[in-house]
Amino acid sequence: MTDFLAMGGYGAYVWTSIAVFLVVLALEALAPGVQRRRVLAEIRGRVQRRATRAPRNDETP
Amino acid sequence: MRPGSTSSACAAVIRRDLTLIWRRRGDALNPILFALMVIALFPLALGPEPEQLRRIAAGVVFVALLLAGLLALDTLFRSDYEDGSLEQLVLSPHPLSLLLGCKVAVHWLTTALPLIAVAPLLGELLHLPGDVRGVLVLALLLATPLLSLIGAVCVALTVGMHRSGMLLALLVLPLYVPVLIFGAGACNAAQTGLPFLAPLLWLAAALVLALVLAPLACAAALRISLS
Amino acid sequence: MNALTLWFHKTGSPPTFYRIAGVLVPWCYGIGLVLGLVGLYGGLVAAPRDYQQGDAYRIIFVHVPCAWMGLFAYFFMAANAFVALVWRIKLSEILAMASAPIGAAFTFITLVTGSLWGKPMWGTWWTWDARLTSELVLLFLYLGVMGLYAAIEDRRQAARAAGFLALIGIVNLPIVHFSVNWWNTLHQGSTVRLIGPSKIDPAMIWPLLTMALATHVWFFGSVLARTRTGLLELDAGKDWVRRIALAEGARRD
Numbered sequence: 001m002t003d004f005l006a007m008g009g010y011g012a013y014v015w016t017s018i019a020v021f022l023v024v025l026a027l028e029a030l031a032p033g034v035q036r037r038r039v040l041a042e043i044r045g046r047v048q049r050r051a052t053r054a055p056r057n058d059e060t061p
Numbered sequence: 062m063r064p065g066s067t068s069s070a071c072a073a074v075i076r077r078d079l080t081l082i083w084r085r086r087g088d089a090l091n092p093i094l095f096a097l098m099v100i101a102l103f104p105l106a107l108g109p110e111p112e113q114l115r116r117i118a119a120g121v122v123f124v125a126l127l128l129a130g131l132l133a134l135d136t137l138f139r140s141d142y143e144d145g146s147l148e149q150l151v152l153s154p155h156p157l158s159l160l161l162g163c164k165v166a167v168h169w170l171t172t173a174l175p176l177i178a179v180a181p182l183l184g185e186l187l188h189l190p191g192d193v194r195g196v197l198v199l200a201l202l203l204a205t206p207l208l209s210l211i212g213a214v215c216v217a218l219t220v221g222m223h224r225s226g227m228l229l230a231l232l233v234l235p236l237y238v239p240v241l242i243f244g245a246g247a248c249n250a251a252q253t254g255l256p257f258l259a260p261l262l263w264l265a266a267a268l269v270l271a272l273v274l275a276p277l278a279c280a281a282a283l284r285i286s287l288s
Numbered sequence: 289m290n291a292l293t294l295w296f297h298k299t300g301s302p303p304t305f306y307r308i309a310g311v312l313v314p315w316c317y318g319i320g321l322v323l324g325l326v327g328l329y330g331g332l333v334a335a336p337r338d339y340q341q342g343d344a345y346r347i348i349f350v351h352v353p354c355a356w357m358g359l360f361a362y363f364f365m366a367a368n369a370f371v372a373l374v375w376r377i378k379l380s381e382i383l384a385m386a387s388a389p390i391g392a393a394f395t396f397i398t399l400v401t402g403s404l405w406g407k408p409m410w411g412t413w414w415t416w417d418a419r420l421t422s423e424l425v426l427l428f429l430y431l432g433v434m435g436l437y438a439a440i441e442d443r444r445q446a447a448r449a450a451g452f453l454a455l456i457g458i459v460n461l462p463i464v465h466f467s468v469n470w471w472n473t474l475h476q477g478s479t480v481r482l483i484g485p486s487k488i489d490p491a492m493i494w495p496l497l498t499m500a501l502a503t504h505v506w507f508f509g510s511v512l513a514r515t516r517t518g519l520l521e522l523d524a525g526k527d528w529v530r531r532i533a534l535a536e537g538a539r540r541d
Contacts, residue, residue: 004333008343013408017401018328021350025506028393029317032513039521043533046524214456218436218449228435232453235428236460239467246471260470267463278456285448286440 070155071163078167081140088136092129092172093179099125100183111188118187119197119248125183126176126201127208127237131230133172134212137164138220138283147220151287158276161283165213165276173205196251196261203264204244210275211236217282240264300379302519303528309512316509323502330495338492344408348492351401353499354394357507358426361391364511365433366458369451378522379515381447384454385437386514390507392430398423418472422465429457443522 007014065073082089103121104114141147141164150160180201181194189197215232219225247260298304331349338345368384371377402420403413414420433450440446523529 007346008337010342010344010346010408013344013404014332014346017347017350017404018332020400020404021354021397024393024397028390029506029510029513031389032510032517035514036517036520039517039524040533040536043520043524043529044537047530047534215453218453219439222439225439228439231428231435232432235425235432235464236456238425239460239463242467242471263467278452282449282452285445285452288445288448 067155067159070153071159074150074160074163075167078164079171082167082171089171089175092133093175095132096125096129096176096179096183099128100186103187115188115190118184118189119193119252120245121187122180122183122189122197123201123204123241123245123248126173126180126205127241129176130173130205130208130212131233133168134209134216134233135226135229137168137213137216142220147283148287151283157280157283161213161217161279162272162276165209165279168213169206169209173209177201177205190252193248193252196257197248200244200247200261200264203261203268204240207240207264207268207271208237210271210279211240214275214278214282217279218286220283220286240267243267300377302378302523302526305379306516306519306528309516313509313513313516316505316512320502320506320509323498323505327495327498327502330498331492335492335495341409344405347401347405349495349499351398351405352496353503354397354401355423356500357503358391358395358398358423360504361387361394361507362426362430362454362458362461364507365391365451366454369454372451373448373455378444379519381444381451382515382518382522383511384451385433385447386511386518387507388430388433388437388450388454390510390514392427392434394503394507395423395427395430399427416472418465418468421468421472422461425464425468426461429454429461433457 005011005015100121103117107113107117138147141150151157153160177198180197181189184194184197212233215229215236218232219229222228243260243264247257247264250257250260299308327349331346335346335349337343365384365387368380368387372380372384399420402423406415407413433454436453437446437450440449520529520532
C-alpha cells in the first residue's frame with residue numbers, strides 16, 4: 001500500500017495531478033447547480049414583486 | 062435622395078476620418094511616445110549591456126509596437142459609436158465591409174505607419190544591428206496591417222461596451238500570437254544569419270487572406286454588437 | 289414539414305429540451321463517474337510501470353484525456369456557435385456558451401498536470417514547448433470567449449458575439465499550432481522532448497481510452513446541466529420557467 005502511494009518516488013506529482021483533476025471537475029460539476037439556484041431565486045423574486053405590485057396598480061387609476 | 066456610388070462613399074469615409082484625425086493631430090504622437098517609453102524600460106530593467114540588449118532588440122521593438130497598436134485600437138470605432146455615425150454606416154446601402162476596410166486602412170495609416178517610421182530609431186536605442194533594420198521594417202510593414210485587421214474584428218465585437226480595454230486585450234492577444242512569432246522570428250533569423258524569407262512570406266500570405274476576410278468578419282461582428 | 293424537422297423543432301424547444309436534459313444529466317454524470325473510476329483504477333493500479341519514466345507516466349491517464357477534451361470542447365463550441373449564427377437557434381447559442389467553461393476547465397487541468405509531469409521528467413515546471421504554448425493560447429481563447437459572454441448585458445447578443453469570437457478562434461487555432469511549431473524548431477535544442485509512447489502496452493491503452501470515454505460522457509453531462517440553467521435564464525419571463533421556479537421554491541419552504 002505504501003508502495004502504491006509512493007508511486008516509485010513520484011507520488012507527490014502523480015497524486016497532485018489526480019487531485020487537481022478531481023477537484024477541478026467536481027467544482028465544475030457543482031457550478032451549474034449553484035447558478036441554477038441563483039437564477040430560480042431571482043425569477044421567484046420577480047414573480048413575487050409583480051404579485052405585490054399588481055393590486056396597487058389597480059387602485060391608482 | 063439617390064445614394065451615391067460605393068467608391069464615393071468610401072472616399073467620403075476616408076476623407077471624414079482623415080479630417081477628424083487631423084483635428085486631433087496631437088493624439089497621433091501618443092502611440093509613439095508609449096512605444097518609446099516601453100523601449101526605455103527594458104535597458105532600465107535588464108541593465109545597459111549592449112550585447113544583451115542587441116540580442117532581444119528586435120523582439121522588444123515588435124512587442125512594444127504591438128502594445129502601442131493595441132492601445133490605439135480602442136479609438137478605431139469609439140467616437141463613431143458615441144456620435145452614432147457607426148450605425149449610419151451599418152444602415153448605408155453600400156457594403157459595410159468595404160467601408161470598414163477603409164476605416165481600418167485610415168487607422169493603420171495614422172497610427173501604425175508613424176510607429177514603423179520610428180521603429181529603426183527604437184531599434185537603435187537597443188543597439189539593433191544595422192543589417193537587421195531593413196528586415197524589421199519589412200516585417201512590421203507586413204505585420205502591422207495584419208494586427209490592425211485582426212484587432213478591428215475584436216474591436217467590432219466589444220464596440221458597445223464601457224471599459225472594454227482589458228477585455229479587448231484578452232480577446233486580441235491570443236490572435237496576435239502567430240503574427241508576433243513570424244514577425245519577430247524573421248528578425249531573429251536575420252540577426253543570427255539564418256534565412257528569413259519564409260516567415261516574411263507567411264506573413265504576406267496571411268495579410269492577403271486577412272485583407273479579404275477580416276473586413277467581412279468585422280462587418281459581421283459589428284452587426285452582431287449593434288443589433 | 290417532414291417528420292425529422294418536426295422532431296428537431298420539438299426537441300429543440302426549450303421546455304422539451306429542459307426535460308430531456310434533466311433525465312440525461314444524472315445518467316451522464318453517473319456513467320462518467322463509473323468509467324472514470326474504472327479508468328483510474330486501470331491506470332494507477334493495473335497498468336505496468338513504464339520502463340523509462342517509472343510511475344510518473346501515470347499522469348498521462350488524466351493529462352491526455354483532458355487535453356483531448358480541451359480541443360473537443362472547443363470544436364463542440366465552435367460547431368454550435370456556427371449553427372447559432374447561421375440558423376439563429378437559441379439552443380445552440382446556449383450549448384456553445386455552456387461548453388466554454390468546461391473546455392476551459394479541461395485545458396486548465398491539462399496545463400497543471402502537464403506542469404506536474406514536466407517537473408520530474410524535464411526538470412522544470414514549464415518549458416516553452418510547442419504543445420504547451422498552444423495549450424496556453426487555447427486557454428486564453430476560452431477565457432476570451434467567456435469574458436466577452438460575461439461582459440455583454442443582453443444574453444442573446446452576448447452569446448452571438450462570443451460565438452463569433454469562438455469561430456475566429458477556431459480559424460486561428462491551427463495557425464497558432466503551426467506557427468508555434470515553427471517557432472520552437474527555430475530555437476532548437478532548448479527543450480527535452482516528451483518521450484512519445486510509440487509502442488504503448490495494451491494494459492496502458494485501455495485505461496487511457498476508458499478515461500477518454502469517461503471525460504467525454506462527463507462533458508456532455510455538464511454541458512446539459514449548464515444548458516438547463518442557461519435555458520431557465522433565457523426564458524426567465526416564460527410560464528414554464530415560472531412554474532419550475534415556484535415549484536422549487538415551494539419544495540424548499
